[in-house]
Amino acid sequence: MxxxxxxxxxxxxxxxxxxxxxxxxxxxxxxxxxxxxxxxxxxxxxxxxxxxxxxxxxxxxxxxxxxxxxxxxxVGFVFQSPVLLPWRTVADNVALPGEISGEKRADRRRRVEELLELVGLKDQARRYPSQLSGGMRMRVSIARALSGRxxxxxxxxxxxxxxxxxxxxxxxxxxxxxxxxxxxxxxxxxxxxxxxxxxxxxxxxxxxxxxxxxxxxxxxxxxxxxxxxxxxxxxxxxxxxxxxxxxxxx
Ligand SMILES: Nc1ncnc2c1ncn2[C@@H]1O[C@H](COP(=O)(O)OP(=O)(O)OP(=O)(O)O)[C@@H](O)[C@H]1O
Ligand SMILES: [Mg+2]
The missing domain is CATH 3.40.50.300 (P-loop containing nucleotide triphosphate hydrolases)
Known part of the structure; x- marks a missing residue:
């Protein structure tokens, strides 16, 4: 049991x-x-x-x-509204949990690249949340929730x-x-x-x-x-x- x-x-x-x-x-x-x-x-x-x-x-x-x-x-949590930090780029929003948990910078960068590729946002990495569509924002939110595997x-x-x-x-x-x-x-x-x-x-x-x-x-x-x-x-x-x-x- x-x-x-x-x-x-x-x-x-x-x-x-x-x-x-x-x-x-x-x-x-x-x-x-x-x-x-x-x-x-x-x-x-x-x-x-x-x-x-x-x-x-x-x-x-x-x-x-x-x-x-x-x-x-x-555990990763995806909320109904994406709650992204507007002053951070897409890449930096996805990197946030890794920063908080103290993951090494190189590992963090690799994981962010991998996730942005997975959610189809590789070309949006340097943009800000206000420049994205609702669907793109949700993808960022999913990538961020998955960042800690x-x-x-x-x-x-x-x-x-x-x-x-x-x-x-x-x-x-x-x-x-x-x-x-x-x-x-x-x-x-x-x-x-x-x-x-x-x-x-x-x-x-x-x-x-x-x-x-x-x-x-x-x-x-x-x-x-x-x-x-x-x-x-x-x-x-x-x-x-x-x-x-x-x-x-x-
Ligand atoms: N802090 C709180 N104190 C008292 N009641 C609360 C509190 N937060 C939520 N509730 C009540 O608890 C119940 C459940 O809320 P919950 O948000 O879990 O519902 P839900 O099933 O997710 O609803 P929805 O489908 O509309 O999102 C609701 O009646 C809500 O009004
Ligand atoms: Mg609810």
Missing amino acids: ETQSQQLVAVIEGLSHSFPDGTGTISKMDLDLLPGEFVSLVGPSGCGKSTLLRLVAGLLEPTSGAIRRDPARG PGLLLMDEPFAALDDLTRSRLQEDLLSLRAQEGFTTLFVTHNVPEAVYLSDRVLCLSSRPARALSQVRIPEPTERDPEWRTDPRAALLAREISRALGGRGP
């Missing part, structure tokens, strides 16, 4: 959380995250999804229950503010980043087709305080490509998720 849980990236056990004013956000949640897995959280607005990510990141303390994370794997990437509705085409491109880029870097992803979205396109599992949450209503496995194909977006099996899975959430389907 101990050996098995050591292989897990994170174990959430009987987790409940309330804010000091008594607002209950999470109720008796259990969730294991396996290495390399992509798990999405879907649920009504205000149910506690962002709070759950903050708990997993260690930014908030559970009220009861426990979250155990593999200490050998770091996290084992766990937490993403809070990262693509919600983007147009459909940019969103689709970033979804595909996220899948190839994951294939190259091997991180586990916990991804919050309101978009059911997006969850079906990206995830290995989708956890459907109730309204506040969030508890797991059901878990839908997205078993195939293991390698996602744009064809999967229009696959009839994907549409059936999306309907199953919408039903679990109490809707009539997308």
Whole structure:
């Protein structure tokens, strides 16, 4: 049992959380995250999804229950709005976590180059956030979250503010980043087709305080490509998720 849980990236056990004013956000949640897995959280607005990510990141303390994370794997956080430092260039924004952790300058520079190449922003390295499109800013934010080679990437509705085409491109880029870097992803979205396109599992949450209503496995194909977006099996899975959430389907 101990050996098995050591292989897990994170174990959430009987987790409940309330804010000091008594607002209950999470109720008796259990969730294991396996290495390399992509798990999405879907649920009504205000149910506690962002709070759950903050708990997993260690930014908030559970009220009861426990979250155990593999200490050998770091955490990267991508917020809904990219929160970049406007006075720093793209390269210097991506380099920031390495500077804070005291990584050697040469290693840092190599990692920044590698990440900007991976997210397709090599030519934008010297530009400032105000000179970028929304999609580009989100790419910078993803590159920055990956700079410390996290084992766990937490993403809070990262693509919600983007147009459909940019969103689709970033979804595909996220899948190839994951294939190259091997991180586990916990991804919050309101978009059911997006969850079906990206995830290995989708956890459907109730309204506040969030508890797991059901878990839908997205078993195939293991390698996602744009064809999967229009696959009839994907549409059936999306309907199953919408039903679990109490809707009539997308
Ligand atoms: N500091 C706080 N004190 C009290 N209540 C809070 C605090 N922060 C958030 N809440 C409440 O906790 C609940 C959960 O908030 P959270 O941001 O986790 O929801 P969410 O599922 O991410 O919503 P959305 O989908 O709209 O982003 C909400 O009802 C919110 O109003
Ligand atoms: Mg939220």
